[in-house]
Amino acid sequence: VSAPERDPSDLDEAAAFARRNGLVEATPEDLRLLAAMRERVAAQVATIRRDYAKADEPAHVFQVEPSPRPPKS
């Protein structure tokens, strides 16, 4: 299974991202996959942030992010 071909500019961005984040000796296949997955991640994260915004939580109120549910005591 090969990642789809990408524009050269996408691959340059992916290469820079890989270098900044410790992905050494990235192959062209690695970079094609990274470019594709960065798009996928961005799309998913955008939907989460949009959905979270609906809750309109005040940013200045401290919230603890728990495990799915607290253990019973």
Place this chain on the structure above:
Amino acid sequence: VEAVSKRADDAESRADVPLYHLTVAEAGRRVARRELSPVDLLDACLGRIAAVDGIVHSYITVTVERARAAAREAEAEIAGGRLRGPLHGIPFAVKDNYHVAGVRTTGASRLMLDHVADTTATAVAQLEAAGAILLGKLNTWELGTGSGMVTDDLPFPIARNPWDTERLTGGSSTGPAAAVAAGTALFALGSDTGGSIRLPAAACGLIGLKPTYGLVSRAGCLPNCWSLDHNGPLAWTIEDAALVLSAIAGHDGSDPTSADAPSANLLRDLRAGVGGLTIGVVRDFGPDGEALDAAQREAFERMVGTLEGLGAHLVPARLPASLTEYRHTARVINWAESYSAHEEDFLERRHLMGASLREKMMCGFALRAADYLAALRRRRILSRATDEAISPYDAVVLPGAFHVAPRLDEPDTIPAYTIDNACSAFNLTGHPAICVPTGFADGLPLNAQVVGPYYGEAMLLRVAQAYESATPWREVRPRLGGNDLGGKQ
């Protein structure tokens, strides 16, 4: 459906059922009465493995000598009047992401082919303490995870669905589902991060139980996503699942997320029926629901009618968000936590990973910390809202997998099996969920889910047992080729 019902009516008597197709409960009763030797039962399963595992590929490692020693010990103990309980002498197997000291844990990965564990997972230790006999380690998607894409690039053959060996078992607990359906183990343990117990159970016509988050210890297992991972059983019947969960539920100080919850008796009211219970019915999934197969929808409606006929009060219920919303939130958490667990391997040895795992790792690599935390915030809100939606009911029923098991030679259809379902919502929120068979379409199993409030496993099992007792789906086993003797179709 009518044909299956007729076959069930024509089913042979229990005395004719091969030993490897006994339920856990029935085998346990025979062992307790000393009508069945644990050694003979083990031999039946080993014979079954020899006969059909070359077709279904449920096992990665069979621990023959270890199992024989345990079976002989069980036989001697029982002969001496020291019966440990209903699982004493019962053969089982675990997904190859549970460690067993002295046995290799591969996770079906080239990264771990030579890894021999020096610890035993708490759940395995609990089952062995109850007298169950470990048969071996079962097939899985790589490291119990992946992107949903199935590629034949792992060091072991892909597990095959015993109902149609050209089809997917579901994943990631591929081997556990294939084993229980084929009779190469009487029950199995799997792990469920986004449906990985329930989707294989659905594809292979089994009970798949994902307990409340924290109810069953994950200590001694390969990590996937610490806040989404759940361990639980795959079994042929609800009673079997209840027996196994009874043995593995409970607080474990070795797992920091283990719930310090009092143990519920899962068997006491198992057959109390559903008369007078209020059961929510989730039918409306908005645009996501369009993917639900007509056969699955019809079988689900028959299930609702059956429960109503048994005296339950069925009322419409809704989840507070779309399945897509749950899935996207769970996926981002999954990418981040899984990447964190496997970062070193990804950065240094990703060439050894299969394509599916490598793709998932790349998503985790591309994610930012703030994105992960946004997903955790979204989960907090979704979990609270879901609990408020579920809590008014004794249980809630809804579809599980939206499709029947896809063909392995049609890889483009496989991701849809993993995506189009109502399973991952309850990994995100931590609510308990049971996948139950609801019939057949063209010889392939259909399914639905019973979910409920946190720690509501006893009630969910009771509802599922009432439905199971009223339907013939447990009377039919898959027929395998070769020298198979177990099918009744």
